[in-house]
Amino acid sequence: MSPISRGFLGRRHPVDDPSRVPPGQYVTTDFPVLSAGPTPHTPLEEWTFEIAGAVDQPASWSWDEFLALPAETPTVDIHCVTKWSKLDTSWKGVSVDTLLERAGTEAKWVTAFCDGGYTTNLGLDDVSGGKAWVAYEFGGAPLEPEHGGPARLLVPHLYFWKSAKWVRGLRFTPADVPGFWENYGYHNHGDPWLEQRYQGD
Amino acid sequence: MVELVDQTPRTKSLVLDVPDWKGHRAGQHVDVRLTAEDGYQAQRSYSIASGPEDDKLVLTVERLDDGEVSPYLVDVLQPGDELELRGPIGGYFVWEESLGGPLLLIAGGSGIVPFRAMLRHGIATGSDVPLRLLYSSRALDEVIYRDELREAGNANGVDIELTLTRDAPSDWNGRRGRIDEQMLDEVAWAPAEQPLIYACGPTGLVESVADTLVMAGHDQGRIRLERFGPTGT
Numbered sequence: 001m002s003p004i005s006r007g008f009l010g011r012r013h014p015v016d017d018p019s020r021v022p023p024g025q026y027v028t029t030d031f032p033v034l035s036a037g038p039t040p041h042t043p044l045e046e047w048t049f050e051i052a053g054a055v056d057q058p059a060s061w062s063w064d065e066f067l068a069l070p071a072e073t074p075t076v077d078i079h080c081v082t083k084w085s086k087l088d089t090s091w092k093g094v095s096v097d098t099l100l101e102r103a104g105t106e107a108k109w110v111t112a113f114c115d116g117g118y119t120t121n122l123g124l125d126d127v128s129g130g131k132a133w134v135a136y137e138f139g140g141a142p143l144e145p146e147h148g149g150p151a152r153l154l155v156p157h158l159y160f161w162k163s164a165k166w167v168r169g170l171r172f173t174p175a176d177v178p179g180f181w182e183n184y185g186y187h188n189h190g191d192p193w194l195e196q197r198y199q200g201d
Numbered sequence: 202m203v204e205l206v207d208q209t210p211r212t213k214s215l216v217l218d219v220p221d222w223k224g225h226r227a228g229q230h231v232d233v234r235l236t237a238e239d240g241y242q243a244q245r246s247y248s249i250a251s252g253p254e255d256d257k258l259v260l261t262v263e264r265l266d267d268g269e270v271s272p273y274l275v276d277v278l279q280p281g282d283e284l285e286l287r288g289p290i291g292g293y294f295v296w297e298e299s300l301g302g303p304l305l306l307i308a309g310g311s312g313i314v315p316f317r318a319m320l321r322h323g324i325a326t327g328s329d330v331p332l333r334l335l336y337s338s339r340a341l342d343e344v345i346y347r348d349e350l351r352e353a354g355n356a357n358g359v360d361i362e363l364t365l366t367r368d369a370p371s372d373w374n375g376r377r378g379r380i381d382e383q384m385l386d387e388v389a390w391a392p393a394e395q396p397l398i399y400a401c402g403p404t405g406l407v408e409s410v411a412d413t414l415v416m417a418g419h420d421q422g423r424i425r426l427e428r429f430g431p432t433g434t
Binding site for chain 1: 234236237238243246273278283285290291292293294404412414415424425428
């Protein structure tokens with residue numbers, strides 16, 4: 001039970017719809033930047049996206065090949081563990097389902113790997129079934145480097161650290177391997193509706 | 202909370218007596234949660250300003266005019282009031298003596314807060330890791346921990362460089378202007394010396410400092426960043 005903070009009224013957000021804004025979050029209209037290291041700048045001609053690890057058929061796409069894949073334009077709400085949520089964000093990218101079509105795997109876990117060395121782990125269930133994309137446009141324009149461009153993972157139903165910036169591939173693993181923030185005390189799954197912010201939540 | 206210390210016109214330090222505090226590492230933060238009488242809650246993260254060796258936990262909070270939690274912490278909270286904390290949180294943007302150096306800390310505005318914890322940790326442990334701090338503020342009266350930083354700069358192996366970006370007094374003998382390539386070139390160790398670098402501040406400053414350091418040849422794996430503040434970029 002939380003103690004009452006004497007004299008705290010709060011700046012209520014009448015627009016915050018509890019069916020869309022998870023507990024402990026507030027709505028922002030701008031797009032904060034959070035990352036642990038410098039922004040990488042990989043030339044597009046060197047960029048590839050890979051499906052790797054425990055798969056029947058590893059796959060790799062160049063930038064041009066990736067743009068030629070069937071794209072989707074999801075409009076989704078995103079939720080950062082640092083408490084901000086942003087509603088109705090519009091993206092363009094390739095569904096992870098499309099990327100997995102030709103790979104084939106029995107593995108139940110995925111590590112997203114990125115330029116700059118960032119990793120995050122996800123269950124196969126969290127990246128398949130129309131729940132995850134590799135996005136390269138935001139708001140109708142190419143995704144800016146500080147927001148993860150040229151391409152980032154987009155997994156809007158989990159806290160946004162799972163939506164890895166500068167993503168370069170998905171590595172399938174037979175066992176769950178904690179990623180960068182998951183090794184530093186953040187929750188392994190990260191469901192904002194259950195407030196799975198930190199280990200033990 | 203046991204004490205409130207004015208740092209700048211917009212910034213105060215909250216000195217907290219936390220029962221059962223299990224200790225922290227320099228650079229970690231806590232989540233502060235406020236609860237109104239009707240149960241409404243708001244929570245935000247604040248860097249810990251005290252060193253692991255200090256006996257009281259200190260948060261230094263900058264009042265954001267359009268903020269929800271910081272105006273309460275700076276203007277309303279009084280000694281004797283209770284505050285709900287969660288933490289310590291974060292394990293990457295931390296420095297401890299065993300990580301070595303040389304250690305380069307680059308701060309903008311209230312981004313200085315986690316570095317106070319690192320400085321105090323270095324001093325309390327008698328660390329011989331060379332340390333340089335480059336700290337950018339708009340004006341002299343916005344420099345947080347001014348006296349403490351001046352004193353820390355007298356220690357062996359500790360170099361404190363302040364720069365003022367907007368108003369500098371005519372007799373100011375520190376640096377002037379924003380942190381740019383030339384200033385970093387003058388203050389930072391050469392890439393060959395493999396400094397361990399931390400930068401904390403508004404996104405614009407942190408992005409440009411990190412880009413400049415990478416271009417200059419510093420190992421991106423030895424550059425750790427933290428951003429804060431109003432969410433606008």
